[in-house]
Amino acid sequence: MLFLRALFQKLNYMSRSSTIQRNFVPILLIKPFKSLLRFVKYSTLSAPSCNSVLNYHIKNGKLDEARAIFDKIITPDVYLCTRMLSGYLENRRFDEALELFDEIPVKDIVTWNLMMKGCFDCGEVEMGLTLFDAMPERNVISWTTSMSGLLKVGLVEEAERLFLGMPVRDVAAWNAIIYGYFANGRVDDAMKLFNMMPSRNVISWTSMISGLDQHGRTDEALLMFAKMVGFGIVPSSSTFSSVITACANMLDLYLGVQVHGYILKLGCLFDAYVSASLVTFYANCKKMDDSLKVFNEKLHMNVAVWTSLLTGYGMNSMYEEALNVVVSMYRNGVLPNQSSFTSALNCCSEMEDVDQGKEMHGAAVKLGLNTDAFVGNSLAVLYSKCGNLKDGIVIFKEISDKNIVSWNTIIVGCAQHGCGKWALTFFGQMVRARVCPDDITFTGLLSACSHSGMLQKGRYFFDYLRQHKTMEVKLEHYACMLDVLCRCGELEEAENLIRNMPMRPNLSMWLSLLNGCRKDCNLDLAERVAKDVFSLDPDCSSAYVLLSNMYAYAGRWEDVARTRVQMKKRRTIKQPGCSWVTQKGVRHIFVSGDKSHPLSSKIYQKLEWLGEKLKEYGYVPDRRLALHDVEDEQKESILSYHSERLAICFALIDSEERSAITVMKNLRVCEDCHSAIKVIAIIANREIILRDSTRFHHFRDGLCSCRDCW
Incomplete structure (x- = not known):
């Protein structure tokens, strides 16, 4: 080392001295000596020193810095090469990993196995199989890795051939193919192979319990656990987590409590995933107090446990408590993940609270989770459900990896x-993105055709479904097509469809057809359909109300009285209509003629002012829709006090000028209120969004987005 330094100094001195000396010692000769010194410097580092520096950079994701150090080592050993390779693969830098693998002069079996696994993890199946074939020697890990990679992409038959061709099979190989069978829905094959296993460990039993439960065979999963305990095998934390999840799915409180006691006995309670499973189990069984007790037994820093509590509150309709869990997470230094935000946003959707949803959206943006598919889907649902479809579309477009x-x-x-054309546009983009539509897609398309009055498109999609052998036509599709026909006035075709279906129509389908009779006041068909409704449910209040309203609209007051007498005899109670507005996180509910609200006097003053303005704009109430045999003046009063009008008046008083108003209603909006709200939107210079029991109506500039088709 000292000799080399002295030589370098001498050469450097000669290069700076005279022209004659520089001719004898070209400056280019200095660089190789510098490289030589660098090599000597790093080659004198001990292997543990290089390893620790590499590990530090790789662990912190600084792969370029790690590679810079790696490149300075002239002859790195196999371990250092494998560690650098592992860093690339862990960070999904596959091309660089493959390049490094090709450069490694001597590869041991660990290096080959690592690179092969990386190929399968990155979806490079053909490359992984090529490496497997090229391996100079293989061990059981090589065979298992290749087999697992094939199972991961659904190549079950190829994986089976590898399994049968293995010279030696250890328990890990058996476990891998059983897990793969479950992942690909081959439950019976997994059961058969499990019974053939020469030896089993706790992972084998846990895979069976989890797999059976995930495929809806929860009772068999719990029997498998009983067998496992009977054989004297001590369950692991993963086993307990799977068993508790199975108890939650079965809503078996008694067995779950017994397993909880067993967990306490073995000291596994404080495992994060066991705690999370127990929290979910008690929440599923509607025992939120017990769920909270399990949660409070230890201050958990694992996000999965917090998310289980949050989701549990949501499942039990305790939405405020669920959102408070998110606040507590931040206070305790636990950052929410995708599942946390999904559960929280679902709670906001159920509450129809877009303001709190926006706060969650902001938090997701700060954590970089707003483009995640699960979070993005929940955000799109929230904004769409709360009347803001445009924001929902913006969120959808931001999702980085869109799923079905x-x-x-x-x-x-x-x-x-009611944006049928937009729905068809997105469907076209979906097809071009090579995402296969499922039954829910076609339900949405048929519903879009229904709400937009697109009869021919609806027929096209329905015929396509019936002719497509790989797609099953479900009851929901028939219900949507029936709705398309009813809304477009094709009542005869609708009746033929419902009476000639391959499956038995349900109550809601008959009610849909009965409601379709209302538009044309087709009482003959309505009375026929009502008989079918009452054969399924003699106490169906919706059928009585629809029939009574049609009689009233036609002025057949004797039939109205007869229908109401029948309702009284059967003690059938009409569902009261109500509307609500959510302002600053508070829901304000109104019923027809309601005067209980604190701002009631101001609301009715605004209502009277609107009544005068409506007349100025030429609005004439349709007295036939009052549905009561009273004087015309009383009919007008009844119509003007409908719950949606009260809710709109409240929103006009309690919101900023020119801001959009969103009103929710539990029943279908009546034709008279629909006509009145068109004019109110002009008078107030506001967009009024009304969601009734069937769809959203966007009132703007005297028009409605439904184009009077609802």
Whole structure:
């Protein structure tokens, strides 16, 4: 080392001295000596030193810095090469990993196995199989890795051939193919192979319990656990987590409590995933107090446990408590993940609270999760459900890796808002993106055709479904097609469809046809359909109300009285109509003629002012829709006090000028209120969004997005 330094100094001195000396010692000769010194410097580092520096950079994701150090080592050993290779593969830098693998002069079996696994993990199946074939020697890990890679992409038959061709099979290989069978829906094959296993470990039993439960065979999963305990095998934390999940799915409180006791006995309670499973189990069984007790037994820093509590509150309709969990997570330094935000946003959707949803959206943006498919889907549902379809579309477009749920969410959202052409546009984009539509997609498309009055498109999609052998036509599709025909006035075709279906129509389908009779006041068909409704449910209040309203609209007051007498005899109670507005996180509910609201006097003053303005704009109430045999003046009063009008008046008082008003209603909006709200939108210079029991109506400039087809 000292000799080399002295030589370098001498050469450097000679290069700076005279022209004659520089002729004898070209400056280019200095660079090789510098490289030589660098090599000597790093080659004198001990292997542990190089390893620790590499590990530090790789662990912190600084792969370029790690590679710079790696390149300075002239002859790195196999371990260092494998570690650098592992860093590339862990960070999905596959091309660089493959390049490094080709450069490694001597590869041991660990290096080959690592690179092969990386190929399968990155979806490079052919490359992985090529490496497997090229391996100079293979061990059981090589065979298992290749087999697992094939199972991961659904190549079950090829994986089976590898399994049968293995010279030696250890328990890990058996476990891998059983897991793969379950992942590919081959439950019976997994059961058969499990029974053939020469020896089993706790992972084998846990795979069976989890796999059976995930495929709806929960009772068999719990029997498998009983056998496992009977054989004297001590369950692991993963086993307990799977068993508790099975108990939650079965809603078997008694067995779950017994397993909980067993967990306490073995000291596995404080495992994060066991705690999360127990929290979910008690929440599923509607025991939120017990769920909270399990959660409070230890201060958990694992996000899965917090998310289980959050989701549990949501499942039990305790939405405020669920959102408070998110606040507590931040206070305790636990950052929410995709599942946390999905559950929280679902709670906001159920509450129809777009303001809190926006806060969650902001938090997701800060954590970089807003483009995640699960979070993005929940955001799109939230905005669409709360009347803001445009924001829902913006969110949808931001999702980085759209899945089938993403496309279905936006198509169904467009359908609910009556934007049929948008739904068809997104469907076209979905097809071009090579995402295969499923039954939910076609339900959304048929619903879009229904709400937009697109009869021919609806027929096309329905015929395509019936002719497509790989797609099953379900009851929901028939219900949507029936709705298309009813809304487009094709009542005869609708009756033929419902009476000639291959499956038995349900109550809601008959009610849909009965409601379709209302538009043309087709009482003959309505009375026939009502008999079918009452054969399924003699106490169906909706059928009585629809029939009574049609009689009233036609002025057949004796039939109205007779229908109401029948309702009283059967003690059938009409569902009261109500509307609500959510302002600053508070829901304000109104019923027809309601005067209980604190701002009631101001609301009725605004209502009277609107009444005068409506007359100035030429609005004439349709007294036939009052549905009561009273004087015309009383009929007008009844119509003007409908719950949606009260809700709109409240929103006009309690919201900023020119801001959009969103009103929700539990029943279908009546034709008279629909006509009145068109004019109110002009008077107030506002967009009024009304969601009734069937769809969204966007009132703007005297028009409605439904084009009077609802």
